[in-house]
Amino acid sequence: MKKIPILATALACLLSIQAAMATEPPRLVTHDGRHALLVDGKPFLILGAQAHNSSNYPAALKQVWDAAHDLKANTVLMPVAWEQVEPEEGRFDFSFVDALVAEARQQKKHLVLLWFATWKNTSAQYTPAWVKLAPKRFPAMLDQEGKPSYCLSPFGDETLKADKRAFVALMSHLKKIDAAQRTVLMVQVENEVGTYGLVRDYAPAAQAAFEQDVPAAVLARKKAPVPGAGSGNWRAVYGDYADEYFHAWAIARYIGDIAAAGRAVYDLPMFVNNALRNPLEQPPKPWNKNFASGGPSHDVIDIYKAAAPAIDIVGPDIYNFESAQVNANLALFQRSDNALWVPEIGTKPAYGRFLYAMLGRGAIGVSPFGIDYFNYSNHPLGATATDRTLVEPFERVYRMFAPIQRLWAQWAFDGRTQGIAEGDDRQPQQLDFPGWTAKLSYRLGRFGEASWGGEFAKPAPGTEEPNGGVAMAQIAPDEFILIGHRVRVRMEPAAGTSGMMLRAEQGHFDEQGRWQMERVLNGDQVDWGLNLPAEPVMLKVRMGRPR
Numbered sequence: 001m002k003k004i005p006i007l008a009t010a011l012a013c014l015l016s017i018q019a020a021m022a023t024e025p026p027r028l029v030t031h032d033g034r035h036a037l038l039v040d041g042k043p044f045l046i047l048g049a050q051a052h053n054s055s056n057y058p059a060a061l062k063q064v065w066d067a068a069h070d071l072k073a074n075t076v077l078m079p080v081a082w083e084q085v086e087p088e089e090g091r092f093d094f095s096f097v098d099a100l101v102a103e104a105r106q107q108k109k110h111l112v113l114l115w116f117a118t119w120k121n122t123s124a125q126y127t128p129a130w131v132k133l134a135p136k137r138f139p140a141m142l143d144q145e146g147k148p149s150y151c152l153s154p155f156g157d158e159t160l161k162a163d164k165r166a167f168v169a170l171m172s173h174l175k176k177i178d179a180a181q182r183t184v185l186m187v188q189v190e191n192e193v194g195t196y197g198l199v200r201d202y203a204p205a206a207q208a209a210f211e212q213d214v215p216a217a218v219l220a221r222k223k224a225p226v227p228g229a230g231s232g233n234w235r236a237v238y239g240d241y242a243d244e245y246f247h248a249w250a251i252a253r254y255i256g257d258i259a260a261a262g263r264a265v266y267d268l269p270m271f272v273n274n275a276l277r278n279p280l281e282q283p284p285k286p287w288n289k290n291f292a293s294g295g296p297s298h299d300v301i302d303i304y305k306a307a308a309p310a311i312d313i314v315g316p317d318i319y320n321f322e323s324a325q326v327n328a329n330l331a332l333f334q335r336s337d338n339a340l341w342v343p344e345i346g347t348k349p350a351y352g353r354f355l356y357a358m359l360g361r362g363a364i365g366v367s368p369f370g371i372d373y374f375n376y377s378n379h380p381l382g383a384t385a386t387d388r389t390l391v392e393p394f395e396r397v398y399r400m401f402a403p404i405q406r407l408w409a410q411w412a413f414d415g416r417t418q419g420i421a422e423g424d425d426r427q428p429q430q431l432d433f434p435g436w437t438a439k440l441s442y443r444l445g446r447f448g449e450a451s452w453g454g455e456f457a458k459p460a461p462g463t464e465e466p467n468g469g470v471a472m473a474q475i476a477p478d479e480f481i482l483i484g485h486r487v488r489v490r491m492e493p494a495a496g497t498s499g500m501m502l503r504a505e506q507g508h509f510d511e512q513g514r515w516q517m518e519r520v521l522n523g524d525q526v527d528w529g530l531n532l533p534a535e536p537v538m539l540k541v542r543m544g545r546p547r
Helices: 003-023 058-071 095-106 157-178 204-210 216-221 234-265 298-307 323-333 354-360 392-413
Strands: 027-031 034-039 042-044 046-050 075-081 110-120 140-142 148-152 184-191 270-275 313-318 341-345 365-368 417-421 429-433 436-441 469-476 479-485 487-493 500-509 515-521 530-532 537-544
Touching: 034 184, 034 392, 042 392, 046 058, 046 110, 046 341, 046 392, 058 075, 058 095, 058 392, 075 095, 075 184, 075 365, 095 110, 095 157, 110 148, 110 157, 110 234, 157 184, 157 234, 184 234, 204 234, 216 234, 216 298, 234 270, 234 298, 270 341, 298 313, 298 323, 313 323, 323 354, 354 365, 354 392, 354 417, 354 469, 392 417, 392 469, 392 479, 392 500, 417 429, 429 469, 436 469, 469 487, 479 487, 479 530, 487 537, 515 537, 530 537
Parallel strands: 046 075, 046 365, 075 110, 110 184, 184 270, 270 313, 313 341, 341 365
Antiparallel strands: 027 034, 034 042, 140 148, 417 469, 429 436, 436 487, 469 479, 479 537, 487 530, 500 515, 500 537
C-alpha cells in the first residue's frame, strides 16, 4: 500500500517533465560540436520551403501552401517586411502575420520568419516609404568621394533605432499569438547583407570607427594576418583585409543589436544568411568587387560571432551547383560553433541530390527557394518551372525523410549520420563509419559489373547528368539505414577486419518510429551491391562478422 503514493509521485513528475517539454520554446543545443534544433524538447529536422519574396500577402498564401504540401515540407520560410508591418511610423499592422500563423496551423506547417528590413539582398527595398524618403535621417553609405551608395549605412543611429523598434514589436506580437503553440521556430534577421561595389562606409562616423582599435572580442576570434599585429586599428591589424573585416563588424554589430532586443522580449533562435563568395579560393583573398563585402561569408564568421552573439547561425545560400563548390561551402559553414542550416538552395533539378549531402552530414534543415506556384522564376539561379514539376526533384527526397524527421534529427545529433551526392566527375566515393565502409559508384545498371563489357559497360539510362546520392545512419554497430537513389552501395568491413552483409530489407518507418519491412533483397539484387533505383528507397542493412 505504501508504494501507491510513490508511484503516484513518480507519475506526476513524469507528466510534469512532459508538460515542460511540450511548452518549451524552440532552441538550439550543442553537444560534442554537433547541433540540434529542439522543438517540444526533441531534435527537429527542418524540411523547408522558402516562398518567393513577394508571396508575403494573404491572397498569395494558397499558392505557397499548395507547393509546400506537394513538396512534403514541414516548415515554410516566409518574409515579413518592415514596410508591411509599419507602413506609417509608429503604427504597426500585423494582420499578415496573424493570417500567416493561423493558416500555417491549419496546414500543419511550422514557420521560419525572415525579417526584411534595413537590408534585403544588400538594399533598402523593403524599408517603409517614410524611411526611403528621409535620407538625412536614414543615411546611405558614402564612398571615398562622399557620394551616397544604394545601401543604408550600418552607422545610421536613427535607422538602427527604427528597425529595432519594429523588430521588437514583431517579436512581442509573436510571443502574444504563438508562445503557446510554437508555430514559428526561428527568425532570420535581415537578408543577404553586405555591399556590392563598395567595400565599406566612408562617412565620417564610419571613418572614425575604422580608425579606432579593433574591439577585443573581435581580436580574440579573428587573428591578425599581419605578423606581430596583436592590437591596433583595423588597418594595422588586418592590412589588406581591413576594409572588408571592418564592414563585417559594423553590419554584424547592427544586426546583433536588433537580434538581442528581439530575443529580450521573445527568445527564439535567430540566424543570418549569406550570398556566398568562392569557397574554393583558399586562403581567401581580400575583397576585389567579387562578392558582397561585409556579408557573413565563411571567412568572417568569427567576426559575426564576436559582434553579434545573439545570432545563433550563419547560413549559406547555395546557388552554384558545381559539386566542389557545394561540398566546400557545407564544410566551411558546418563548425563546432555554427550549426549547418541551409536556408536557401536553388530549385534547378541538379540541386535535388545535394539534399542527401546536407541532411546526411547533420544539417538542422534545408530549404529550396521560390517554392510556391506564383508565375515567376528566378532562372537561371533556379528552375524555369512554376508548376508542380518545380518541386519534384526535392519532393522525392523529402518524402523519404518526412516520416522519420525526428528520428533522423536525433541520429544526426548523436553523430550517426553521413551523406554524399554524386560528384560532377561521376567518380566513385566512400563513406567511412566505425567498423564499416560504404563504397559508392554511379551510372551502373542494377545487375552485373561494368567490367563485363558490352551492355553491362554502358551507362544506365537516365544517368546522363549527375543525379545520385545517399544518406546513411549507423543505428547500431552493425546496422544501417540507407536512403538514396541512382547509386550502387557496397558495404565492406573496415580495413584489417572481416565481415559480410547478413540482411538487406526494403521498407519504411511507421508513425511510431517502428521499422516496417516490405521485402528482403537477396540473390541478384545484392550480388552486385545495393543498387538504389531512380526513385529513392529506404533500406535497413544488417552486417555481421564471423566469430
